[in-house]
Amino acid sequence: MASVAEMPKNIEITAENLQEELHRLQAQRESLQRELAAVVAHLSSIQTALKALQDLMRTSAAEAAPAPVEVSERTDGQPGPVDQAVLAEARDRPTAAPQRSDLEEKQEPKPSTPRAGASPAPAKGQAKYGKLTEQIEKYFAGTGGRVIRARDVAAALGRDTDAGSINAVRSTLDRLVGTSRIQRAGRGLYRANP
Incomplete structure (x- = not known):
């Protein structure tokens, strides 16, 4: 067994060790808090950029989506029923930004009112x-x-x-x-x- 005289010395050494551990843990906590603050700031900037890109993609998709097209089997120049397949295709189109060739191929211009007696081009x-x-x-x-x-x-x-x-x-x-x-x-x- 340890003598009574050695006991205060052991307590003093233990207290010093605990004090050093306390300082090390406090420094580690401060370092982790700085790192957490940097991660939170980075996360916030990524979320802001992602939201802006998603809004841009939605805007591009809305502009690229063709207007409903009137398809007519009639020869009197009057519009016929809406082609449901064209509407379904526009509805099922992926949300990713469309390729330029797809836009040129599928985008429909707004219909204009034809002049009387003229066949619509x-x-x-x-x-x-x-x-x-x-x-x-x-x-x-x-x-x-x-x-x-x-x-x-x-x-x-x-x-x-x-x-x-x-x-x-x-x-x-x-x-x-x-x-x-x-x-x-x-x-x-x-x-x-x-």
């Missing part, structure tokens, strides 16, 4: 929209009833450069199936009507 976007449909129908007319993948149709039309172009071809194929102009032969597979 197709808008630039409508001409491209109709052009893709016509290209696909023409392509399927020459396939002889073979089953074709959507990606192969996109490649044949030169529209396989990016995912947006391929998806535009797929959407058009689905519309053509919906209007019974071509047949779906399986998942992602299509063929001309017999």
Whole structure:
């Protein structure tokens, strides 16, 4: 056992050790508080930047979304029923910023009031929209009833450069199936009507 004379010395050493530990812990706490303040400031700036980018993406998507398009089967110049497939495509479009070629292809100008007696000229976007449909129908007319993948149709039309172009071809194929102009032969597979 330790003698009574050594006990105060041990208590003094222990107190010094605890005092040093206290100073070390206080310094560590101050360091951690500074680090936490820096992380909170960085987090705040990241959140602000992210919110600004999300607002910008929403604004870009809203500007890029085409206005509802009137599609008419009538020949008297009066507007027909709204094409539900076009509205569904606009609704299902991803929220990511669209590619420039997609914007040029799908954005519809605001309709203007035609002059009396004048036949309305197709808008630039409508001409491209109709052009893709016509290209696909023409392509399927020459396939002889073979089953074709959507990606192969996109490649044949030169529209396989990016995912947006391929998806535009797929959407058009689905519309053509919906209007019974071509047949779906399986998942992602299509063929001309017999």
